[in-house]
Amino acid sequence: xxxxxxxxxxxxxxxxxxxxxxxxxxxxxxxxxxxxxxxxxxxxxxxxxxxxxxxxxxxxxxxxxxxxxxxxxxxxxxxxxxxxxxxxxxxxxxxxxxxxxxxxxxxxxxxxxxxxxxxxxxxxxxxxxxxxxxxxxxxxxxxxxxxxxxxxxxxxxxxxxxxxxxxxxxxxxxxxxxxxxxxxxxxxxxxxxxxxxxxxxxxxxxxxxxxxxxxxxxxxxxxxxxxxxxxxxxxxxxxxxxxxxxxxxxxxxxxxxxxxxxxxxxxxxxxxxxxxxxxxxxxxxxxxxxxxxxxxxxxxxxxxxxxxxxxxxxxxxxxxxxxxxxxxxxxxxxxxxxxxxxxxxxxxxxxxxxxxxxxxxxxxxxxxxxxxxxxxxxxxxxxxxxxxxxxxxxxxxxxxxxxxxxxxxxxxxxxxxxxxxxxxxxxxxxxxxxxxxxxxxxxxxxxxxxxxxxxxxxxxxxxxxxxxxxxxxxxxxxxxxxxxxxxxxxxxxxxxxxxxxxxxxxxxxxxxxxxxxxxxxxxxxxxxxxxxxxxxxxxxxxxxxxxxxxxxxxxxxxxxxxxxxxxxxxxxxxxxxxxxxxxxxxxxxxxxxxxxxxxxxxxxxxxxx
Amino acid sequence: xxxxxxxxxxxxxxxxxxxxxxxxxxxxxxxxxxxxxxxxxxxxxxxxxxxxxxxxxxxxxxxxxxxxxxxxxxxxxxxxxxxxxxxxxxxxxxxxxxxxxxxxxxxxxxxxxxxxxxxxxxxxxxxxxxxxxxxxxxxxxxxxxxxxxxxxxxxxxxxxxxxxxxxxxxxxxxxxxxxxxxxxxxxxxxxxxxxxxxxxxxxxxxxxxxxxxxxxxxxxxxxxxxxxxxxxxxxxxxxxxxxxxxxxxxxxxxxxxxxxxxxxxxxxxxxxxxxxxxxxxxxxxxxxxxxxxxxxxxxxxxxxxxxxxxxxxxxxxxxxxxxxxxxxxxxxxxxxxxxxxxxxxxxxxxxx
Numbered sequence: 025x026x027x028x029x030x031x032x033x034x035x036x037x038x039x040x041x042x043x044x045x046x047x048x049x050x051x052x053x054x055x056x057x058x059x060x061x062x063x064x065x066x067x068x069x070x071x072x073x074x075x076x077x078x079x080x081x082x083x084x085x086x087x088x089x090x091x092x093x094x095x096x097x098x099x100x101x102x103x104x105x106x107x108x109x110x111x112x113x114x115x116x117x118x119x120x121x122x123x124x125x126x127x128x129x130x131x132x133x134x135x136x137x138x139x140x141x142x143x144x145x146x147x148x149x150x151x152x153x154x155x156x157x158x159x160x161x162x163x164x165x166x167x168x169x170x171x172x173x174x175x176x177x178x179x180x181x182x183x184x185x186x187x188x189x190x191x192x193x194x195x196x197x198x199x200x201x202x203x204x205x206x207x208x209x210x211x212x213x214x215x216x217x218x219x220x221x222x223x224x225x226x227x228x229x230x231x232x233x234x235x236x237x238x239x240x241x242x243x244x245x246x247x248x249x250x251x252x253x254x255x256x257x258x259x260x261x262x263x264x265x266x267x268x269x270x271x272x273x274x275x276x277x278x279x280x281x282x283x284x285x286x287x288x289x290x291x292x293x294x295x296x297x298x299x300x301x302x303x304x305x306x307x308x309x310x311x312x313x314x315x316x317x318x319x320x321x322x323x324x325x326x327x328x329x330x331x332x333x334x335x336x337x338x339x340x341x342x343x344x345x346x347x348x349x350x351x352x353x354x355x356x357x358x359x360x361x362x363x364x365x366x367x368x369x370x371x372x373x374x375x376x377x378x379x380x381x382x383x384x385x386x387x388x389x390x391x392x393x394x395x396x397x398x399x400x401x402x403x404x405x406x407x408x409x410x411x412x413x414x415x416x417x418x419x420x421x422x423x424x425x426x427x428x429x430x431x432x433x434x435x436x437x438x439x440x441x442x443x444x445x446x447x448x449x450x451x452x453x454x455x456x457x458x459x460x461x462x463x464x465x466x467x468x469x470x471x472x473x474x475x476x477x478x479x480x481x482x483x484x485x486x487x488x489x490x491x492x493x494x495x496x497x498x499x500x501x502x503x504x505x506x507x508x509x510x511x512x513x514x515x516x517x518x519x520x521x522x523x524x525x526x527x528x529x530x531x532x533x534x535x536x537x538x539x540x541x542x543x544x545x546x547x548x549x550x551x552x553x554x555x556x557x558x559x560x561x562x563x564x565x566x567x568x569x570x571x572x573x574x575x576x577x578x579x580x581x582x583x584x585x586x587x588x589x590x591x592x593x594x595x596x597x598x599x600x601x602x603x604x605x606x607x608x609x610x611x612x613x614x615x616x617x618x619x620x621x622x623x624x625x626x627x628x629x630x631x632x633x
Numbered sequence: 634x635x636x637x638x639x640x641x642x643x644x645x646x647x648x649x650x651x652x653x654x655x656x657x658x659x660x661x662x663x664x665x666x667x668x669x670x671x672x673x674x675x676x677x678x679x680x681x682x683x684x685x686x687x688x689x690x691x692x693x694x695x696x697x698x699x700x701x702x703x704x705x706x707x708x709x710x711x712x713x714x715x716x717x718x719x720x721x722x723x724x725x726x727x728x729x730x731x732x733x734x735x736x737x738x739x740x741x742x743x744x745x746x747x748x749x750x751x752x753x754x755x756x757x758x759x760x761x762x763x764x765x766x767x768x769x770x771x772x773x774x775x776x777x778x779x780x781x782x783x784x785x786x787x788x789x790x791x792x793x794x795x796x797x798x799x800x801x802x803x804x805x806x807x808x809x810x811x812x813x814x815x816x817x818x819x820x821x822x823x824x825x826x827x828x829x830x831x832x833x834x835x836x837x838x839x840x841x842x843x844x845x846x847x848x849x850x851x852x853x854x855x856x857x858x859x860x861x862x863x864x865x866x867x868x869x870x871x872x873x874x875x876x877x878x879x880x881x882x883x884x885x886x887x888x889x890x891x892x893x894x895x896x897x898x899x900x901x902x903x904x905x906x907x908x909x910x911x912x913x914x915x916x917x918x919x920x921x922x923x924x925x926x927x928x929x930x931x932x933x934x935x936x937x938x939x940x941x942x943x944x945x946x947x948x949x950x951x952x953x954x955x956x957x958x959x960x961x962x963x964x965x966x967x968x969x970x971x972x973x974x975x976x977x978x979x980x981x982x983x984x985x
Binding site: 252276302470 | 693694707715722725726727729734737757762955957967971972974976977978980985
């Protein structure tokens with residue numbers, strides 16, 4: 025690969041110890057690249073721990089705007105002796121390895137095909153800073169300085185970022201900048217800077233932001249008019265609730281009275297959290313919770329009540345690695361089936377699958393509209409990768425003409441006009457009935473229950489009456505297909521083979537499609553954005569002979585859901601399953617498709633060559 | 634079954650409350666509980682209490698979990714909004730509903746199984762949050778719907794219908810609630826309507842979490858000799874120590890109380906609860922004294938009834954602590970909730 029090819033197109037991986045301030049250094053690096061107009065991806069692989077365990081941060085600089093892992097590391101920054109051995113192995117041939125040479129480790133770092141760059145970071149910081157904690161923190165800022173020199177980052181931009189971060193503590197700007205400069209100067213003196221692999225200003229990030237999905241979803245909840253937030257802390261969903269609280273504390277305080285136009289309730293467990301959400305929605309407030317897999321398990325009984333008693337609710341499931349406690353700080357898409365069928369009995373739920381933070385914002389708003397329109401819980405399935413990593417995406421926009429869709433709610437005047445109100449009577453024949461709120465009108469009273477009920481809202485153990493309601497719920501679920509977001513379909517429409525995927529696989533799939541196209545393999549692509557699956561999904565599945573279902577779990581849960589809930593034949597679906605806990609890379613998909621095509625099936629993929 | 638409606642025939646001369654409604658207007662569906670069940674007497678007490686203080690039926694939210702007691706929300710005030718949720722989880726539904734609209738009356742009906750076993754956590758945390766609701770436990774010491782297993786309120790030494798003797802210590806909701814800081818804690822007996830009705834009225838009006846633990850014998854599974862929750866045992870061993878009168882805002886206190894006996898606790902809307910002590914050595918407005926007094930008597934095998942503890946807790950009520958507006962959250966205009974496009978544009982700067 026020529027050196028020109030490596031400008032704005034490489035991956036840096038930084039291995040550190042958690043709790044040492046490396047997060048600030050890594051964010052600083054990533055943002056300074058972003059502000060230079062170059063598309064960038066940042067992913068944090070952190071332990072379920074507060075201090076002392078290995079943690080990695082991966083920054084991908086991509087002039088082509090790819091937002092997924094490439095599956096390759098060009099520069100490894102080894103700041104954690106404990107993981108040296110495996111970190112060294114991971115660098116691609118022709119790559120670079122940066123380490124703290126205060127303690128030389130020639131044997132461990134031996135790689136003939138990699139350039140080793142040693143900088144005595146600890147010694148530099150010990151000479152210039154006082155205090156153990158400060159020295160540890162500054163050592164990490166110092167490697168950012170080294171990288172700034174090696175990669176030709178703009179120091180002014182770094183200063184500007186530090187000034188913004190420490191606006192209230194100007195002394196920290198100077199000390200951090202000093203550490204940056206130490207590393208920067210050392211690198212310039214001892215190595216030929218910049219490296220062939222470096223950054224050069226572009227103009228490809230204008231109109232874009234770097235934001236994580238939990239923050240974007242929380243902002244969506246604020247904009248959707250959610251007033252009651254109830255939750256129980258669980259990684260990796262906690263930051264969604266923290267973000268909501270922080271936005272609401274600024275944006276939802278009445279300027280006249282100082283009162284809070286929201287209620288934020290930390291529940292005693294997930295069971296109570298979803299109970300509060302159902303209670304609030306039942307009473308006419310938009311209410312939501314955020315959780316992860318273990319929380320969904322606990323919420324299941326109440327989700328069944330929400331389904332059967334027809335109560336709106338919005339639940340963000342920020343998926344993490346299972347089963348059981350699993351690996352709480354690693355990512356997977358392993359709740360696809362659990363979410364779709366959460367609870368006992370014949371129960372199914374509307375699910376949304378955002379692919380990035382931008383979509384988290386819009387889908388959060390849509391989730392409230394759908395929940396109220398369809399009078400049922402809506403589960404928004406993020407994952408740790410979307411929820412907790414900063415993604416480059418387009419500026420979030422708001423249309424001020426938006427009005428919430430509260431669905432079929434009878435108000436005071438409506439009730440005044442009617443003779444008698446029946447909660448579960450399908451007057452419009454779309455499976456969706458009318459509801460009322462307490463305190464509005466004497467005629468609006470009804471009884472909500474999870475036990476058998478008639479369409480008039482009374483208790484029943486009568487088979488026919490019971491089935492009437494259960495069948496109507498199925499009609500409602502069919503109606504939901506019309507309201508949920510349609511799949512995004514790309515490609516020529518002429519290929520016989522295609523990729524089908526959901527959520528955070530999207531970035532890796534896009535890059536894989538380009539790579540495969542470069543090799544003469546043209547695949548169509550459908551990204552499913554919601555359950556239940558509508559006609560567009562059915563048509564796409566029917567139109568292709570081979571469908572590679574890319575998802576991040578072991579048991580092919582999306583594939584299972586497709587075979588259960590669409591007309592597609594099982595044999596057409598081939599799974600590409602990534603479930604290591606790291607976000608799926610484009611390489612994984614390319615390799616998977618190529619391996620499959622290698623088995624004499626190239627013809628179906630419409631291979632040109 | 635609860636789908637049997639009661640015929641609505643009311644005699645023109647029936648007394649009417651301030652809303653012009655008769656007691657019949659506060660009734661619900663026909664009870665399907667066993668004949669003689671204590672719960673039905675409590676239902677009658679709720680009907681009387683709501684009629685007496687002229688609660689607008691549509692402003693009453695009736696919540697419950699699962700069990701015999703939880704069924705009763707269908708048997709009173711059919712003009713109210715009922716919510717029969719899942720086992721042991723009523724308090725969370727109540728919390729959410731109350732957060733959405735602070736302007737309604739919330740009455741939660743639960744049982745000893747629903748509140749003290751499967752729902753113990755939610756019961757405790759509803760108290761901690763000081764949700765403005767009246768929480769009634771219809772306490773009979775057994776699981777009725779599943780045919781007579783002991784519940785967590787069964788006393789040591791009490792005998793089941795088939796002869797089994799309970800060995801595990803009971804959880805007393807009254808002591809528990811006091812311990813957790815509840816400001817309104819009462820115990821009563823389903824057979825004592827005169828005591829129960831003013832307690833329900835005061836509990837509904839009390840601005841915060843109000844608990845009434847009502848001994849309510851199970852005629853089918855726990856009314857035999859050897860049971861400590863039978864009608865006979867309760868009548869023998871339950872002792873009223875403090876009588877409560879609910880005095881609405883406009884009304885003068887006309888009852889004749891001996892000096893030093895009566896204590897008045899003011900509620901937020903100007904109405905009052907007047908406590909009349911039957912025991913001179915007891916201060917029901919002091920949290921610690923109430924707890925000690927009740928506990929000591931239990932140790933001696935005496936079960937005290939009445940409004941055992943009452944003190945104002947309005948400052949720690951959920952909405953007060955959360956600084957929510959006076960208007961219910963579910964009635965705020967969308968414009969007060971949505972920050973608008975310009976604000977979003979400004980926010981974007983943070984993410985560049």
